[in-house]
Each structure stands twice: as structure tokens, then as C-alpha cells.
Amino acid sequence: MSAKRFIIAGGGTGGHIFPAVSIANEIRRRYEDAQILFVGAKGGMEMQVVPRHGYDIEAVWISGIHRQLTIRNIVRNLLFPIKLISSLNQGGKIIRRFRPDVVVGVGGYASGPVARVAAKRGIPLVLCEQNAFPGLVNRWLAPLASKILLGNADAAKYFPPEKTVLTGNPIREFALVPRDEAARSLGFDAEKPILLSLGGSLGAATINQALLAGVDQLTAAGVQLLWQCGKRYYEQLQPQLPEHPGLQLMAFIDDMALAYSAADLVISRAGGSTISELIALSKPAILVPSPNVAEDHQTKNARSLSDRKAAILVPDAEAQSRLVPAALEVLKDPRKLNELKTGIEHIEKHQAAKEIVDEIEKLL
Template sequence: MNNTINVIIAGGKTGGHLFPGIAIAQALESLSQNVKILFVGTNAPFETQTLEKYRYAHKSIFAKPIKGGNIIRKVFSFSIILVSLIQSMIIMKTFKPDFVLGVGGFSSFAVVLAAWFLRIPTAIQEQNAFPGMTNRLLSRFAKIIFTSFKETKGLASNPKATYVGNPVRKTDMTEVEDNPALSNFDPDKFTLLVTGGSQGASSINEAFMDALELMDHTDKFNIIHQTGINDEGIILEKYKHLKINATVKSFFHNMPQLQDMADFVITRAGAGTISELCIKGLPAILVPFPHAADDHQTFNAKALEKQGAAVMIKDDDLTGQILKQTFDGLIGNKERLAGMTKRLKHLAMPDADKKIAAYILNSKNIRG
């Protein structure tokens, strides 16, 4: 009997979808030596380069977001789904998966649907408090739905939904070596991490730099700033102009480790970020991305704010002055910060990756 289990993890493109998939892959490998993993998604550089860094096999399919609108758009969307469905079935026949897990993103739709057609066990993992369109559609076909929030909109009462939390990837030693901040920072200083997610956020970058101009004694902080590829040069120049020594990069692959170094975060409200903050008990100002599908980041941020575990500032309201006032009010109140840390850790579910991995490994004999 062949004890090897072949697993496809479908979806990605952005860190919010890709990193939970990587976390589950890591958990699968930690629980079994007889697992073979293939990621199927897009050919987006971020996705392909990240998976190469983590040494996971990857195949891309032709996939685009599902669009409504007029008949021409609907026909175009249907034709793309048909092409990606055929590509997915070819991959299935070649790789012969025992299980297919969708982690969201439009590229996961055809892969999970193809698995359903071929009667291969499936599951989807929803990271957000408001599910994306792809997972809303796939919830009809998947055998089980792993949710990250207890009150996931539209899924809380679904009998197939299982609340496990959002998987968080592990940092490896190659990432530690890539980190220039480790040898440059004073561990006795308050460390502030600023990030707009894997793609950066100009509004956060601009507001934070404006806030720094209004602050006194910025030398009492260590600052780690992930800018996104488009703003890196501009932000570096601004730090130089302000004569502030900060560690600035377009993207850090070792974000979990940087979060371990940080005392406070200013960030977007993607589900992966929310989960990492909870596990680490890291207080934050959350600025939801206003153009996220179905405004799901606002739902994520409100879920934490409602518990007193974070503070939310809407992107439209974000200015240097408001950011400075909010930040000063929080770091000046150690009791409130300690309370936020306590509430975040209470919300944490650090074993989500292992729970999903265990389900997959126990499912090899499931069919249909």
C-alpha cells in the first residue's frame, strides 16, 4: 500500500492567501514524512518567487477574477473558467492528488471545482471575517470549510464550517540571515513596525512620514518599515531628509520574525496579519485597505476593535496628525497596551495549521 499522500494547495497571488497555504504545507511536512505538496495558482511574480524561496513546487493556470456585468463580460469570464478548469484537470491527472485545499484567490476556483468533478476530497480555508467571492461559490462544493473567525459572515451557521483560526507560517533560518535589522537595532528601544501588507500601502507610508515630522524624540524608536515596491525610493529619501535611521525595504520575507522584534504595529487588516497579531499579542493600529473585495478588511479590523484588541482608523480618515495622536495616546498608556496584548492572545488560535493538516492526513481513504 502506498502511504504517500499527494496534496494540492490551490490559490494565492497575495500574501493573505498564499501564506496560510504555506503554513499548512509546513504543518503537513512536520506531521508526516510521506506527503508530497504542489501549489497551483497564478504566475504572479510575488507568488512564484515566494514559493521558490520556501522550496515548494508550483504550477500556474490561466485565471482571472470572475466578473459580472454585460453579456460579453459574462461570456469572457465563462471562457476563462473553462480554460482554467481544463488546465486543472490535466494537473490532477498528472499529479494524482489525494486531497485538494483551496486557500482563496480566483485561481483556486477551477482547481477545487476540478477536484469536485473528479471526486477528490476537497476543503477550503477562509481567512477573512467576510468571505471572498471565490470561497462563497466553492462553499457549495467543498466537503469542509475551515474558518478563521468565529462569526464568519454567511458561514457561521453552515454545518460544513469548522472554526480553527488562520494558519501562520513559520520563519526559517534563511529568512533570519536576510534580515538587516537584527544587527542594527537597539533592543532597549521601543520598536515600531510599519507595513501596508505584501503590496505596500501609499496612504500608510505618507501618513506615517507626516506623523514622524510632527513627533519629538523619534530617536527613542527602532523603526522597521515595509513600503511596497512603488514607494521604497521615496520613503528612503524622506527618512534621509528627516535624519531618522530606519530599516526600510519594499518587502520583508521574514515578517513573523520582525513581529517578534516589534512592540507595536501600524498595518493593514488582512486576515494573515490579524492572526499573527493575535498569536504574538502585538498591539496595533489597523488601517483597512478600502478597496479590498467586499471591504473584508474592515470586517476583520472591526472584529478586533470590538474586543478592545486593536484600534482602527479608516483609510479615508488617515492623516499624519490623526495617526500621531492615536499612536501617542496608545504608547503613553501602558495599561491599555497590556490589555490589548491580553485580549489578542485570548483570541489567538496558534494550532490552526496543524488542525487543518491533521484533517488532510486523516482523509486519504475518503472519496466523494
């Protein structure tokens, strides 16, 4: 029997790339001789990240529509039709040369050209939608898809029900340790509450500003803070912070398993992968959706938890006044913290990478 051949297309953000790598890893576990090719966007972060995980990747010349009206973005948008035609042509060449048995689109504009060409040629197309509100590319490709695999149940209403399966989003693997052990390993007092703030690799300006304004309130209340501020903000913030044993500022957290293990409450943006990690680990959270994302999909992601009393939603515009008070209210009231814990524990858990590859196998 000849080796199975898979194309995984998409990228643009870590929220698309790392789940895609998890899917590829699960395919390789089942099919040791599988041929796996990633397709990304020229200049996208996937072009550096994917090879580090041991997979081949090719690029197409494509980018998204820029919604903010600036001269630069207008010029970029004028190039979009040319890029689309070029990328469809490139996608056709990749399909002819690689001859995949199935194509998996993981979202982002890079998934569009190859996925569309494949489906038009009768090659099974599987779409993975991570968010509560589907991205433009997946809505465009949905009529051609064989299967649409959902990371968030709230997205089901946007797709034909006969095509959708709720699988959850693949997440990084975390080897959690007992909470008190993790706290001590990080240099915290295990007897006091620990607040973990995540801003992503670049950081979240609004969250950083709100925490800077409220850090004295947190430390005065006995709340310890593990604050991942992002590399672009670290040197700016460090000199402004008081020396305190319960305060740790980091540009990036290398051991996320230890950080999650220690945290009693998490502050974060609301990307699809983040939501899935919080659900998988049953971590109570305050979510501050980024306003700088397509079609405000992070707010919809956050509502998928807050509507179930599994998280607190604080709009970005209100973070300065509400974020720290909300954190203090939860951490100082065991009933409120337990309500959030119970809410997120009751959300259905998935072995997403396994379930996604189960669905892919049905099309081979």
C-alpha cells in the same frame, strides 16, 4: 501503502500563498513520501514563490472579476467566461493525471477550477478561509466542500455549521527574542517606545503619507519608528526624512522576528495573515484596512479585533488625520497599551497548520 497525493490550489497574494506552503510543509512532515502539487493562476506570484519552497506547481488560465470600471478592466471581464471554461478544462486534466486523494483550496481565483472539478468527481475538498468575510470563490465552492476551515471566527456565520472548524491561519515561524535585546540589535534605545509600521512588500501609500506628515511629532515625543515603507516608496521617502537615531526607514524587513520582538505597537493593513500573526504574537496594533480589496474584507478583519478591544481601527480615509495621534495616545498611556495587549492575548490561539492537516487527515 501507496503515497498520499495532495493538490493545494489557490494564490494571487502572499496571504494565500505562504499559508498554503505552511500546510504543505506540515503534510510533508507527516508523510515523507507524500506527492504534493500546487495549482495557481497563470502569471500569478505563486508561480515563482512556490518552486522556491521546493514544490511543483501547475497553472490554469484564470483571473478575478475587476470591479473598477475602466476600458481595460471591461475587456478583461469580457474574457472571464472564456477563462473560466478553459480553466475548468485544465483543472479536469490535472485531476485525471495527478489523481489526488484530497484537494485543499486556499482561496484566490486559482483555487476555483481544480477544486470544483475535484468535488464534482467525489474527491474530498477542504476549503481554507482566512478572512472574517469569505471570498467569492469560497462562497461559490462551499456547497461542494467536505470541510471549511476558518482562520477567523467571524466567518462562521457565512457557512453551514456542520462543515466548519476554527483552525486559525497558518503563519510564518518566528523565533522571538526578548524585547530589549531586539531593540538594541536594531540600534534603538530600549528605554523608549518602538512603533513598527508594516506596509507589505509594495508598501501602503496612505500609511506612508500619514507617517511622513507626523514623523516630527513622533520623534519629538520620544517614539522610535521602524518604518517598512515598501520598495516602490523607499527612494521617494528617504530624502524627505530627518536624520534621527530613533528613525529607521526600510524598503523591506528581512528579520521580521526581530522587528516583532522589538515592537511595542504595530501599524499595519488588515489582511488575514497579518491578523493571524498579530494574534499569535499578541501584538497590539493600529489597523488601517486597505480600501482596494474585494468586498472590503480587510475592514471586517480589523473589526474582528477592534470589537474585542484587541486593536484600533483607523479607516484609510482618516489615516492622515488620525493615525499618528492614535499611535501617540497609545504609546504615551500605559493603560491604553495594556488594554490592547490584554484584548489580543485573550483571543484564542491556534497551531493552525497542524490543526488544518489534522482535519485533512480525517478525509483520507
